[in-house]
Amino acid sequence: MFFPYRDDNPHILTPYVTYGIIAINSFLFLLQMGMEVSSPMAVRSFINTFGLIPSDFGVMNIFTSMFIHGGFAHIIGNMWFLWIFGDNVESALGHVRYIIFYFVCGIAAALLQVMIDPSSSIPMVGASGAIAGVLGAYMIRYPRARVHVFVFIFIFITTIQIPAFYVLGFLLLMQLTSGLGTLGPAATGGVAWFAHIGGFIAGIGFERMSRFLKFEKV
Numbered sequence: 390m391f392f393p394y395r396d397d398n399p400h401i402l403t404p405y406v407t408y409g410i411i412a413i414n415s416f417l418f419l420l421q422m423g424m425e426v427s428s429p430m431a432v433r434s435f436i437n438t439f440g441l442i443p444s445d446f447g448v449m450n451i452f453t454s455m456f457i458h459g460g461f462a463h464i465i466g467n468m469w470f471l472w473i474f475g476d477n478v479e480s481a482l483g484h485v486r487y488i489i490f491y492f493v494c495g496i497a498a499a500l501l502q503v504m505i506d507p508s509s510s511i512p513m514v515g516a517s518g519a520i521a522g523v524l525g526a527y528m529i530r531y532p533r534a535r536v537h538v539f540v541f542i543f544i545f546i547t548t549i550q551i552p553a554f555y556v557l558g559f560l561l562l563m564q565l566t567s568g569l570g571t572l573g574p575a576a577t578g579g580v581a582w583f584a585h586i587g588g589f590i591a592g593i594g595f596e597r598m599s600r601f602l603k604f605e606k607v
Contacts, residue, residue: 391538393556394548396473398534400480406487407475411468414516417456418464440512443503451499452492457514467516473536474527474557475520481530482599494522494591501587505572513581518588521564525592528557561589 425432441447441454458464479487498518527534532554540547568582 390541391549391551391556392541393470393473393536393538396477396534396536396553397550398477398531398553400476402480402484404476404479406484406491407471407479410475410491410516411471414456414458414464414468418458421457436512436514440514441499441503442512443507443509445510446503446507451496454499454512454514455492455495455516455519458516459514463515463517467520471516471520471523475523477531477534478523478526481526486599490522490526490592490595491519493595494525494588495519497591498522498581498584498586498588501590502581502584505583513584515581517581518584521585521588522592522595524557524560525589526596527592528554528561529593529596561586564589 421432421435424435436457436459439450439453439457441450458467478490482490495516495518498521499513502513502518532552534553535550536553536556537548537550538556540549564582564585567580568586571582
């Protein structure tokens, strides 16, 4: 088991959009926590209102659901990966294209999950799909970038450097195997794996297209 904690890939532009996304998500999560202290039912209503429910599909909920998270581990994991990998993708695409890219990946993620399980009444929340797109684009654009990871071996912890292609490729493989495991009739779980897969594929596709069209950073 490993966990990335930084990369050796310097960015050219200051990643204002990435910082802004992290700030907005963090603020809204703190708002959720405040609501939970005062009224747990209010939080449930908030998630049901602004989360994306496949069986009660709403276009605006695709966007609002990207900024809501289900717990501390959920938001910390998402923002951690965005912090490590988002700056370089933003620097490569430029601020405006990066905003478009981020939402395109989030939309693709949500739509794939809805297509896979359209009858679900469980609200989908989180930035995971959009951030998976960031990881997909990073993997294609910077496959040899060195990623520093913690490696957990039983009770021992060490650190090593691994090329981004292998780190992020392994994460994609995990999403695929986990997603396929939810397709059985008796499968249960609360993670929208196909949203992660959809975002990852969208990120790879956007990166390939940007290279074909020769998008340059601004």
